[in-house]
Amino acid sequence: MEDSELEAWLQEDYARAYRTACLVLRDRDEAQDAVQEAFLRVWRFRSSIPSGEGRRPWLYRVVVNSCLSRARAQISRTGKNTGDEALSRLPYLGAGPDVRAEQSQLADDVLAALADLPEHLRVPLVLRFWAGLSEKEIAIAIERRPGTVKSRLHDARNRLALDPRMTAWVAPLEATQ
Amino acid sequence: MTSTLTDDDLIRLLSETAESFPAPEWSPDRPGDEERVRTPLHERPAVRWLVAASLVIALVSAVGIGVDGSRSSSDDSQIAAGKAAGSSVFEQQSGRVPVPAGATSSGSTGTSADTLTSASAGSASGASGSSGSTSGGGAALSLGPAAAAPAAAPAPQAATSGVAAPAPDQGRIVKSGQMVLEVAKGDVSATLTGVQRVATGQGGLVFASSTQESGPSPTGTITIRVPVATFEATVVAVRELKGVQVVSASTKAADVTAQYADLQTQIRTLKATRERYLVILGQANTVGEVLSVQQRIDGVSGQVDQLEGRLKVLGAQSAMSTLAVTVTEKGAPAAKTAVEKGGLSKAWDDAKDNFTGGVEAIVRASGGVLIVGLSLIALWFVGSLGYRVVRRRMV
Numbered sequence: 001m002e003d004s005e006l007e008a009w010l011q012e013d014y015a016r017a018y019r020t021a022c023l024v025l026r027d028r029d030e031a032q033d034a035v036q037e038a039f040l041r042v043w044r045f046r047s048s049i050p051s052g053e054g055r056r057p058w059l060y061r062v063v064v065n066s067c068l069s070r071a072r073a074q075i076s077r078t079g080k081n082t083g084d085e086a087l088s089r090l091p092y093l094g095a096g097p098d099v100r101a102e103q104s105q106l107a108d109d110v111l112a113a114l115a116d117l118p119e120h121l122r123v124p125l126v127l128r129f130w131a132g133l134s135e136k137e138i139a140i141a142i143e144r145r146p147g148t149v150k151s152r153l154h155d156a157r158n159r160l161a162l163d164p165r166m167t168a169w170v171a172p173l174e175a176t177q
Numbered sequence: 178m179t180s181t182l183t184d185d186d187l188i189r190l191l192s193e194t195a196e197s198f199p200a201p202e203w204s205p206d207r208p209g210d211e212e213r214v215r216t217p218l219h220e221r222p223a224v225r226w227l228v229a230a231s232l233v234i235a236l237v238s239a240v241g242i243g244v245d246g247s248r249s250s251s252d253d254s255q256i257a258a259g260k261a262a263g264s265s266v267f268e269q270q271s272g273r274v275p276v277p278a279g280a281t282s283s284g285s286t287g288t289s290a291d292t293l294t295s296a297s298a299g300s301a302s303g304a305s306g307s308s309g310s311t312s313g314g315g316a317a318l319s320l321g322p323a324a325a326a327p328a329a330a331p332a333p334q335a336a337t338s339g340v341a342a343p344a345p346d347q348g349r350i351v352k353s354g355q356m357v358l359e360v361a362k363g364d365v366s367a368t369l370t371g372v373q374r375v376a377t378g379q380g381g382l383v384f385a386s387s388t389q390e391s392g393p394s395p396t397g398t399i400t401i402r403v404p405v406a407t408f409e410a411t412v413v414a415v416r417e418l419k420g421v422q423v424v425s426a427s428t429k430a431a432d433v434t435a436q437y438a439d440l441q442t443q444i445r446t447l448k449a450t451r452e453r454y455l456v457i458l459g460q461a462n463t464v465g466e467v468l469s470v471q472q473r474i475d476g477v478s479g480q481v482d483q484l485e486g487r488l489k490v491l492g493a494q495s496a497m498s499t500l501a502v503t504v505t506e507k508g509a510p511a512a513k514t515a516v517e518k519g520g521l522s523k524a525w526d527d528a529k530d531n532f533t534g535g536v537e538a539i540v541r542a543s544g545g546v547l548i549v550g551l552s553l554i555a556l557w558f559v560g561s562l563g564y565r566v567v568r569r570r571m572v
Contacts, residue, residue: 014203019200130191
């Protein structure tokens with residue numbers, strides 16, 4: 001892959017990767033550092049980037065590993081998970097103050113619900129429903145079998161379905177008569 | 178009404194949450210990226226481990242220095258006390274000076290060949306003490322103005338050799354020496370045999386011997402052990418061997434009398450304590466009491482055994498002195514002698530010794546627990562480092 005082509009590809013995916021890291025780590029600064037480090041590593045070792053369909057999951061594997069390293073380093077330094085104190089620091093963009101307030105509340109609730117998910121469930125969930133990776137691609141990214149990924153996604157979905165912070169933002173089903 | 182979370186709901190909720198984070202731009206040439214990635218020096222695990230390891234090494238070395246210092250200060254005080262009492266610690270170095278013939282007065286640095294026999298005879302008469310005897314007209318090597326140890330009745334073990342060993346309450350001196358001799362071509366073996374005869378003549382024995390007779394420069398070394406009272410006479414006798422030229426000679430002596438007496442006192446005290454415990458054991462009624470007293474007895478017995486072992490070693494060292502002789506042919510490259518190191522080299526050796534001494538002291542105090550614990554920590558560290566390296570390589 002040419003350098004210019006690679007740069008364009010990385011720039012295109014940077015925002016999505018950064019937001020993936022934000023959802024995983026729930027801390028903007030840590031996410032930025034993690035993604036910067038991951039992308040620098042990708043740039044430095046660009047000769048080993050796989051071609052074709054394997055490229056994207058490979059990129060997310062680097063990003064996920066970088067995020068998990070940061071999270072573990074944070075725990076070993078402070079004993080706390082990343083994002084425990086960061087929820088209040090989120091900048092919110094929106095049309096007007098009411099929308100911003102609602103967005104802020106939604107983000108707070110979703111991030112709080114994600115925080116309660118263990119890491120091994122949170123990561124595949126974010127990669128599937130935010131980054132848009134398939135189960136096979138997620139398996140490459142987190143270095144697990146596709147069956148394991150399916151099982152973890154199922155667990156994560158079930159847990160979030162029982163979380164009132166998530167279901168509060170979902171339209172209720174009409175009762176059948 | 179109930180609600181459920183569909184895949185579309187999840188996608189919507191995560192998207193709305195994620196898009197609330199404004200994403201910065203990325204460029205490979207972005208300034209400051211290297212700095213962002215680089216962790217501060219003091220936060221790097223490797224640096225922290227290095228600092229911790231340095232602190233541990235310094236601490237262990239300090240323990241070693243402390244242990245060594247306490248031992249040597251007691252030795253120094255004994256030697257100083259000995260000096261004050263008139264005993265001497267001597268060292269001499271000589272160049273290529275043939276031994277003068279006919280020297281007979283006491284205080285001379287050498288004796289003639291004639292006096293070798295008389296010195297041996299004088300020794301055989303049963304006089305003890307490292308000052309040497311003056312009977313028979315010969316003069317053994319004088320140690321200085323005052324005698325090292327007062328003459329005393331010969332100890333029983335000297336009867337067969339005719340040489341007196343220090344009596345239990347007499348001064349105990351550990352003596353050792355090194356000599357390098359040069360002889361004519363083809364005389365190395367004969368000279369070594371001569372040294373051996375000197376040793377047996379003085380009531381001693383050959384501890385080790387080796388020769389290298391092939392090659393351009395044949396050499397031979399022999400280590401002999403002789404009763405401490407005849408050490409000086411032995412040195413003189415070796416000097417006086419036929420055809421021998423002394424290249425270098427050095428001797429050393431350390432007074433361990435106080436150390437020996439101290440060990441004896443400690444042993445006596447511990448044995449008395451053990452006797453008292455045995456009496457108490459006879460009065461113990463319950464199993465718990467018996468076990469408690471027995472544990473103390475075992476502890477004291479262990480200490481007694483340890484001290485008795487040290488006493489034996491010290492006794493052996495002060496009973497028999499050691500002389501290492503190296504013989505080379507004239508014209509051959511000079512034999513390497515054990516040269517005293519100085520400067521940085523000595524400092525490095527001292528540092529190593531202090532560190533290992535400290536480790537020994539700590540291991541002795543803590544038993545095997547420390548070794549097992551440190552091994553597990555080292556294994557864990559290596560394992561986690563290897564895991565990180567493997568993970569990085571998988572990128």
